[in-house]
Amino acid sequence: MMRRAFVLSAIAVLVLAACGGGGADRTLITTAGATDVIVDTNDVAVGNFGGFGAEWDPYEFSARSPVPQLVRDRIGFMRLPFVRVRMFASWYSDVNNDYDFSSAAMQPLYHILDAAKANGTDVVLTEWGQREWSEDPWPIDDPRYAKAVADGLDYFINTRGYTNIRYIVISNEPDLFQPSYSRWSSGIVNLHRELRARDLLGEVRVMGPDICCTDGWWEPSLADLNEQITAWDRHHYPDPEDVYDGATEGFVRSVWEQVRSSDPDWTTKPFILGEAGFQTSDKSTPGYAIDIADYAIQATRAGTSMMSAWMLDDESYPGGLDTDPLDFYGMWSTRASGSALKPWFYTWSLLSRLVRPGSTLYLATQPTHIRALAAHHPSTGTWTFVLVNRESTRAQNVTVKVPGHSEVTYSQYLFNGIDGSGPRDANGFPLPVASGRSGDLGIGITLAIPANSVAYLIAEAP
Numbered sequence: 389m390m391r392r393a394f395v396l397s398a399i400a401v402l403v404l405a406a407c408g409g410g411g412a413d414r415t416l417i418t419t420a421g422a423t424d425v426i427v428d429t430n431d432v433a434v435g436n437f438g439g440f441g442a443e444w445d446p447y448e449f450s451a452r453s454p455v456p457q458l459v460r461d462r463i464g465f466m467r468l469p470f471v472r473v474r475m476f477a478s479w480y481s482d483v484n485n486d487y488d489f490s491s492a493a494m495q496p497l498y499h500i501l502d503a504a505k506a507n508g509t510d511v512v513l514t515e516w517g518q519r520e521w522s523e524d525p526w527p528i529d530d531p532r533y534a535k536a537v538a539d540g541l542d543y544f545i546n547t548r549g550y551t552n553i554r555y556i557v558i559s560n561e562p563d564l565f566q567p568s569y570s571r572w573s574s575g576i577v578n579l580h581r582e583l584r585a586r587d588l589l590g591e592v593r594v595m596g597p598d599i600c601c602t603d604g605w606w607e608p609s610l611a612d613l614n615e616q617i618t619a620w621d622r623h624h625y626p627d628p629e630d631v632y633d634g635a636t637e638g639f640v641r642s643v644w645e646q647v648r649s650s651d652p653d654w655t656t657k658p659f660i661l662g663e664a665g666f667q668t669s670d671k672s673t674p675g676y677a678i679d680i681a682d683y684a685i686q687a688t689r690a691g692t693s694m695m696s697a698w699m700l701d702d703e704s705y706p707g708g709l710d711t712d713p714l715d716f717y718g719m720w721s722t723r724a725s726g727s728a729l730k731p732w733f734y735t736w737s738l739l740s741r742l743v744r745p746g747s748t749l750y751l752a753t754q755p756t757h758i759r760a761l762a763a764h765h766p767s768t769g770t771w772t773f774v775l776v777n778r779e780s781t782r783a784q785n786v787t788v789k790v791p792g793h794s795e796v797t798y799s800q801y802l803f804n805g806i807d808g809s810g811p812r813d814a815n816g817f818p819l820p821v822a823s824g825r826s827g828d829l830g831i832g833i834t835l836a837i838p839a840n841s842v843a844y845l846i847a848e849a850p
Contacts, residue, residue, distance in 0.1 A: 438694035439469025446496035453496035517559030538582035563602035637686035678805035
């Protein structure tokens with residue numbers, strides 16, 4: 389995006405039964421009557437997961453651009469792995485590459501970058517490109533544009549120390565906002581050349597094509613730019629019904645299969661959903677919280693290695709986005725509205741906090757109407773499972789098994805998507821419904837998941 393004006397009950401019991409066999413599925417086809425989520429550690433969905441992040445744009449439209457402590461506390465709880473951040477090179481450069489990195493326009497960006505660095509959060513820096521509301525003076529294929537972006541990155545990383553800037557995008561949704569593929573692709577080639585001249589290609593990945601809606605740009609990007617683009621991304625705002633029906637997993641898998649079949653170096657490159665969310669849903673409902681968690685599971689089962697939710701904070705666009713009526717996409721409301729947390733903060737913050745970068749994500753069997761994400765972190769040995777019950781009226785008992793594994797200590801979180809309930813502390817942050825429990829992953833750990841709810845299971849060696 390964005391075309392601006394822009395009753396809780398849960399039990400977890402050890403199941404004293406022999407573990408069942410069965411391989412992991414690669415589709416959403418499920419077996420009626422099955423109750424087990426079985427992980428096959430030979431069936432990898434994502435080998436090096438990068439995390440669940442969010443769009444966090446500078447507070448340039450806010451009365452105050454510094455990042456409040458409240459927001460710092462929230463991203464700290466989330467252990468937010470990465471953020472995608474909007475900027476314009478015209479904030480510091482004129483058309484002839486004369487720079488003022490201390491301009492007033494740059495201060496809101498620095499506030500975001502400072503807070504992200506302090507939080508240990510990586511940055512996908514997105515030079516938004518020419519817009520009716522920007523001051524960018526260059527067409528995207530102008531060599532002076534690539535020079536401005538590369539010089540900016542050099543300054544941000546090597547002078548200001550923002551070594552957490554790990555990705556650069558030029559032109560948000562170029563299929564909608566650039567005059568042609570050929571001119572945009574020339575801009576990518578120019579940028580790659582400028583970054584190489586500054587020895588920045590080891591610091592920053594060129595990410596793209598960052599398209600939204602035009603598949604006609606996807607195939608030529610894969611064919612023409614696999615040397616320059618080292619992180620493949622696109623945006624996807626599915627219909628909530630497609631997510632509910634399970635169709636999103638197949639669509640996203642088909643996208644990444646095109647990369648695998650086209651780019652000989654695909655194993656070295658992350659597959660990123662640079663913007664993810666729903667444009668047709670009410671963002672303030674518990675149902676949205678369930679849909680976004682289900683979407684996250686389907687996307688990662690399909691091979692997505694990083695996923696950025698649109699967006700973190702309504703204060704980035706306190707006047708709303710250009711929908712009718714105006715829409716607010718954040719996990720919490722504007723400062724004028726009290727920065728109140730929305731229900732989907734609960735489900736997304738736990739995805740961000742618990743499914744850590746560096747994890748291996750495995751495909752697991754899925755009982756009917758259950759979505760299942762299984763993640764194992766090789767350094768800590770921690771297993772994290774995220775389970776969504778899409779039954780609208782019926783609770784389900786689901787047994788999680790990892791054959792070959794044994795005793796663990798586990799905790800559980802639970803969010804009820806019907807009434808939005810779930811244990812919270814005084815800050816509104818999720819609390820576990822159970823912790824310090826003993827179980828055996830090889831035998832199975834059973835969770836009771838209410839209708840239309842999300843359960844998180846975290847298992848560690850005792």
